[in-house]
Amino acid sequence: MNVKIKHDPVDKAKADVLVVPVSQNTPLPAKSPAAQLDAHLDGLISDYLDSGDFTAELNQTALLRTRGRIPAPRVLLVGLGKPEAFTADHLRQASASAATTVRKLGVATMSMLLPACDLSPTDMAQVITEGTLLGLYTLKTYKSPKPEDKDNLRELHILDPDNQTQSALSKGVKRGQILAEAVALARDLANSPGNDVNPLYLADTAKRIAKETDLKCNILDKADMTKLKMGCLLGVAQGSEQPPVLITLEHNPHGTSEAPIVLIGKGITFDSGGISIKPAANMEDMKMDMSGGAAVLGTMQALAKLNYPRRVIGMVPASENLPSGTAVKPGDILRAMSGKTVEVINTDAEGRLVLADAIAYAVETYKPERMIDLATLTGAVVVALGSEATGMMGTDDEMMERLRKAGDHSAERVWQLPLYEEYSKQIASEFADIKNVGGREAGSIIGGAFLKEFVGETPWVHLDIAGTAWTTKGNPYMPKGATGVGIRLLVDALEAMPKSTSKSKTSAKSNAKTSGKAKV
Ligand code: BES
Ligand code: ZN
Ligand code: ZN
Numbered sequence: 280m281n282v283k284i285k286h287d288p289v290d291k292a293k294a295d296v297l298v299v300p301v302s303q304n305t306p307l308p309a310k311s312p313a314a315q316l317d318a319h320l321d322g323l324i325s326d327y328l329d330s331g332d333f334t335a336e337l338n339q340t341a342l343l344r345t346r347g348r349i350p351a352p353r354v355l356l357v358g359l360g361k362p363e364a365f366t367a368d369h370l371r372q373a374s375a376s377a378a379t380t381v382r383k384l385g386v387a388t389m390s391m392l393l394p395a396c397d398l399s400p401t402d403m404a405q406v407i408t409e410g411t412l413l414g415l416y417t418l419k420t421y422k423s424p425k426p427e428d429k430d431n432l433r434e435l436h437i438l439d440p441d442n443q444t445q446s447a448l449s450k451g452v453k454r455g456q457i458l459a460e461a462v463a464l465a466r467d468l469a470n471s472p473g474n475d476v477n478p479l480y481l482a483d484t485a486k487r488i489a490k491e492t493d494l495k496c497n498i499l500d501k502a503d504m505t506k507l508k509m510g511c512l513l514g515v516a517q518g519s520e521q522p523p524v525l526i527t528l529e530h531n532p533h534g535t536s537e538a539p540i541v542l543i544g545k546g547i548t549f550d551s552g553g554i555s556i557k558p559a560a561n562m563e564d565m566k567m568d569m570s571g572g573a574a575v576l577g578t579m580q581a582l583a584k585l586n587y588p589r590r591v592i593g594m595v596p597a598s599e600n601l602p603s604g605t606a607v608k609p610g611d612i613l614r615a616m617s618g619k620t621v622e623v624i625n626t627d628a629e630g631r632l633v634l635a636d637a638i639a640y641a642v643e644t645y646k647p648e649r650m651i652d653l654a655t656l657t658g659a660v661v662v663a664l665g666s667e668a669t670g671m672m673g674t675d676d677e678m679m680e681r682l683r684k685a686g687d688h689s690a691e692r693v694w695q696l697p698l699y700e701e702y703s704k705q706i707a708s709e710f711a712d713i714k715n716v717g718g719r720e721a722g723s724i725i726g727g728a729f730l731k732e733f734v735g736e737t738p739w740v741h742l743d744i745a746g747t748a749w750t751t752k753g754n755p756y757m758p759k760g761a762t763g764v765g766i767r768l769l770v771d772a773l774e775a776m777p778k779s780t781s782k783s784k785t786s787a788k789s790n791a792k793t794s795g796k797a798k799v
Contacts, residue, residue, distance in 0.1 A: 280415065282408050282435045282452050285390065286442040290319035290349045294390030294436055296342075297351040298377040299324065300370065301394075302362040303335040308395040312440055316392065320348050324356065336360060337369055338376040338755055342384075351390065355380060359394060367398055368690035371406040375414025375755035378432065382415060385429030390436035400444040401451035404437055408455025409462075409767070411435050413756040416463050418470040457584045458770060461577035462763035464488075468573040469748065469761030473549035473566040477521045478597035481546055481569065485526045485576055485595070492583035499525035507616055509636040512596050514613040515629045518553055518606025519599035525637060526572075526595040528579040532588055538648040539590040540773065541641045542579070544765075545630045545654035546572030546597030553626030554602045555609060567761055568630070570748035571653035572597060574765030581770050591773065592645055596637040600629040612711045616640060617733055620711035628715045630656045631729045638733040648778075649678060649738045652730065653765045654745075659722025661746040668694040669747045669764065672727040673740030678776070682740060685772035691764055693742060702728045742768075 285292065289312050299313050307314040307325060317324040323343055327333055333341045337360030342353055357377040359369050374391065381389045391411075393403055415432065424430065439448055468476055468484065482498045489496035501522050504513050509525070516523035526546070529539075547568035551557060557565065572595035579593040607613070611623045613632065617639040621632065634652055641647055660670040669686070671693040673679055679695055686693040702724050705717030713732055717725035727741045744764050753759040 280412060280433060280435060282411075282437065282456060284404075284445060284448045284452065285436045285438055286440060286445075287438065288440050289316040289392065289438065292349070292351055292390045292436070292438055294351050294388045295386035296353045296355050296381050296384065296389045297349070298355045298357055298381070298389055298391040300357050300359050300373050300392065301328065301335040302359050302365070303337070305335070305362055311395045312392045312438065313395075315440075316349070316354070320345060320354070324354065327356070334358070338372055340376055340380045342380070355389075365396055366690070367402055367406045367688075370394065370396070370398065370403065371410035371690065372755045374407045374410030378411040378414045378435070379755065382432045383429065385431050387431050388434040388436065389432065390438050392438050400447040401454075404448040404451025405455040407437060408435070408452050409459050410756050412456065412459035413462060416466060416758055418467060418760070420467075420471060454585065457581050458767050461581040461766045464580065465570070465573035465577035465763035465766060466761040468576070469567040469570045469763070471566070473599070476566070476569065477548050477599065478524045478546065479522065481548065481572060481576070481595060481597045482524045482526050485528050488576060488580045489528060492580060494579055494583050495529040495531065497527040497529070499527070504636075507640065508614065509616045509640070510614040511616070511621060511632040512598065512636040514607045514611070514623065515553075515600055515632050516598040518603045519601045521548070521599050523596070523598035525640065526597060528576065528593040530579060530582050530587065530591045532586070532590065535590070537590040539592045539645050540776065541592045541594065541645055541647040541650045542575045542769065543594045543596070543634060543637050543641060543650065543652040544571035544573065544575030545569065545634055545652070545656065546595040547600050547630060547633065548597060550600045550627070550629065551602060553600045553629060554606050555626040556602055557627060564749060567749050568655050569597065570655050570761060571744060571765070573761075574653050574744070574763065574769070577763065577766040578769045581766060582773065585770070587773065589773070589778070592641070592647070594637050594641055596633040598633055600626070615733070619713060619732060622708040622711035622714040624714045624716045628726075630654050631715060631726055634730055635733045638730060642733070642735050642737050647737050649675065650734065651678070651740045651742065651769065653742045655748050656726040656743045657723045657745055660743040663696070663723060664694055664746055666746045666750060666752070668692040669768075670723050670743035671695045671740060672698045672724060674698070674731065674734065675738035675740060678738060678740050681775050682742070682768065682772045685768055685775060689767040689771045691747070691768035693768070696724050696727070698724060698727050698731060703731070
């Protein structure tokens with residue numbers, strides 16, 4: 280879809296639909312573009328608002344005909360909700376609601392007025408672009424198009440009649456497009472079935488991204504993994520006919536001397552549970568178990584296109600998790616690349632196994648300044664936080680604070696869970712250094728505690744996106760299915776991430792025992 284900034288006066292805008300965002304139970308602000316338009320329409324909009332038929336609740340829409348009074352034949356009012364509760368995400372949602380309503384009309388062009396609000400022009404343009412593009416997202420590969428799917432909407436115009444803010448608006452549009460494209464890529468990967476999106480497909484996608492940007496791509500295959508003694512990643516992959524890969528995408532804006540930020544995403548292209556097989560109900564959704572990996576690929580693409588100024592490396596350990604005669608079994612002991620031995624109690628706790636080797640490889644190879652992993656790691660995080668927030672834990676308070684702020688700003692919220700040392704006792708094994716599950720308590724934290732065994736001194740944050748990577752409810756800019764969560768969050772957080780001079784480990788206050796004395 281094309282996004283353009285237009286400077287026509289509101290009464291001259293050429294579009295099939297002119298979208299007017301309005302605040303709930305609030306008259307049109309005097310002299311605002313909406314009020315000017317209303318004057319040209321002889322009070323059509325204000326009359327309608329006064330009638331009480333349309334309260335401008337968030338995402339409410341109303342279509343009015345303009346009867347030749349302006350070139351655009353239709354005005355679509357879209358509600359922003361209460362002005363005192365207004366956030367950038369409301370404008371993102373309203374833009375998506377407008378776009379999906381306009382799409383149903385089968386027309387080609389919508390033109391959007393900027394609302395009177397305290398967002399910067401850049402932020403407004405960014406969220407309008409994101410909302411529109413993400414709201415219109417569909418997976419196109421598999422469903423034959425029906426005649427009633429009127430997929431004609433091709434142009435979004437952002438209307439700036441004052442012609443004051445062209446460069447600020449263009450910047451927002453560009454950012455919005457880059458982010459929405461990256462999110463769509465991640466959604467496509469996670470929505471597509473496991474018979475197509477297998478580990479090699481993810482590797483090919485990474486190669487394609489590298490070719491289209493100036494990222495460097497490297498793929499480790501099974502032979503490389505064997506040489507590197509990645510026993511955990513190989514252990515998960517041994518039940519499948521599909522070979523595993525460890526994908527690396529490098530963004531090196533100033534060469535390779537700078538210590539990088541490393542992003543690692545779980546890339547299980549189908550998780551059946553393995554020998555500890557999952558129940559059949561909803562197992563099909565486990566094609567999305569590579570959503571962390573998809574988010575890392577999308578984030579790397581976005582960072583490259585945004586010319587992010589720092590060195591970042593994205594890694595995706597990718598494998599299937601299937602049961603077979605060669606599959607890893609409960610009780611088996613795997614030797615991780617770090618040298619630690621792991622007793623596999625439950626083969627369905629495979630994400631932490633593939634991440635363990637990717638983390639150890641990252642630490643050894645790249646000596647990262649900091650590291651963030653994203654993974655659909657535990658069902659327990661869905662129980663704890665539902666689909667409203669990603670679970671976060673880690674060893675670096677400052678990074679977690681940045682991610683929290685970025686989560687609020689991008690509306691991809693994160694919520695911290697503790698990683699007290701005591702939790703690690705739950706993964707002590709009788710027969711190996713550690714085991715891969717730790718009983719019924721604190722399931723998500725135990726996933727984090729397991730990963731912590733492999734990060735060494737590197738400041739690290741783990742994001743458990745099992746509840747946020749997939750939506751059965753949907754929202755205006757998140758159609759049902761894969762959400763592409765993590766990309767907008769990470770880009771926001773990384774842009775705010777200063778170059779660290781000293782390592783800021785988690786403070787004793789936040790991670791030490793709550794009952795005993797704080798550890799110093
Ligand atoms: N991929 C699943 C986690 C998951 C659950 C993702 C729901 C998305 C939605 C993961 O590999 C898994 O199966 N985890 C187990 C861990 C358990 C065996 C300790 C789980 O959560 O049940
Ligand atoms: Zn699993
Ligand atoms: Zn899994």
